[in-house]
Amino acid sequence: MSRSAHPAGPRHADVLPEGHYTAPPADLNTLDPKVWARTVARDEQGIATVAGLRVTDLAEEFGTPAYFLDETDFRARCRAWADAFGPDADVFYAGKAFLSRAIVRWLYEEGLNLDVCSGGELATALSAGMPAERIAFHGNNKSEAEILRAVEAGVGRIVLDSFQEIVRVAHVARSLGKRQRVQIRVTVGVEAHTHEFIATAHEDQKFGIALAGGQAAEAVRRALALDGLELIGIHSHIGSQIFDMAGFEVSARRVVQLLADVRDEHGVELPEIDLGGGLGIAYTSEDDPREPHEIAKALSEIVTRECEAAGLRTPRISVEPGRAIVGPTAFTLYRVGTVKPLEGLRTYVSVDGGMSDNIRTALYDAEYSVSLVSRASDAEPMLSRVVGKHCESGDIVVRDAFLPADLAPGDLLAVPATGAYCRSMASNYNHALRPPVVAVRDGEARVIVRRETEEDLLRLDVG
């Protein structure tokens, strides 16, 4: 992102400090629909609303910090993905982005499948009534107990991530007298254009089995030889928050090449490929994500073309978007506690949450937007950094933002696009109480994950 000198507001020097700035928006009161959930707007008094509810009332009722999730938007995005891929492909929502029982029910009702990657996510999915055959079970180190539970429940597929796991899953399935449907996750050797910590298809990392050196072909050999397993396909996931389809193109080409090699060696055409998740969303107005129908078209064209070239029947495609479904549907509401202008630098705005409810800025240097939502303001833009209340100088929620210069304690700020990987990666650092998730729809709000309490914390502390 470009760095440029812009008027920073009355309290700041002409030359801006180091940071990722773009020009302050022409109107700080505008809520860009690109980054906000669909039903977010401002009412005639300038107060932001979601599903027709004013954020000031929501803060009163549910407290801050809190995540507000637009159910209408979530369901619409599920349908958009399902419609884009159509009946000949499968969309698995990646539960790691955010999972709760309400989410599972909405997924079920909207016809999506679910990808889980731990016993906890599996338990949530099953307890909310997701049919096991619509669940895919992932993870690079599934325990025997998790595998047993998944096979017993009858999950639709287990994605095998290592040579040991091939044997482990086969053993469990045989011991239960079952044949488990599996895919093998391969690392295709693609450098996805995203943060290093969320890229997963280069070879030097923990996930999957490398195509390079014939390892994936060896994994297929072993899986086909075990009668506890029914090998249905190959899985690849290249990373997360990706905009450029080039990585998927290379990945699809290499996976299809493996399918052709498998056919040549074993006379078997594996019927499925899964291209993972990782599709990017707009965290700021500068981000330009693609629509599900464009993504579906691009992926299916790539796979069809590569299969035709290899003389293969086109396999059934599946994808696993997490962030692209839930990310844009929620925002985090905070109350401003202190406003500290640092002359010649920026103004530090402290809110009542922080890295415990959004670790992504500290962990990935992620960029977010932020707006004053409890009122409109005509004040000058003020170069700001929104920080949390934790005992850590890296406790930053929004690194570089312009907020109105009349910002004051008690104002409400909202950070959009926090539906994915915020509540699901939340922590209790400094014994923070993890915020609730409140679903809003058609003028009604209801808690779907309640706020933690001090009693919850003390109950765990049995010493």
Ligand SMILES: Cc1ncc(COP(=O)(O)O)c(C=O)c1O
């Ligand atoms: C195997 C797999 N599938 C799907 C996802 C979902 O990714 P995203 O939420 O970026 O779509 C991930 C996470 O990156 C993953 O590891």
Ligand SMILES: N[C@@H](CCCC[NH3+])C(=O)O
């Ligand atoms: N948690 C990450 C992405 C990793 C997803 C799982 N492979 C994020 O917030 O962007």
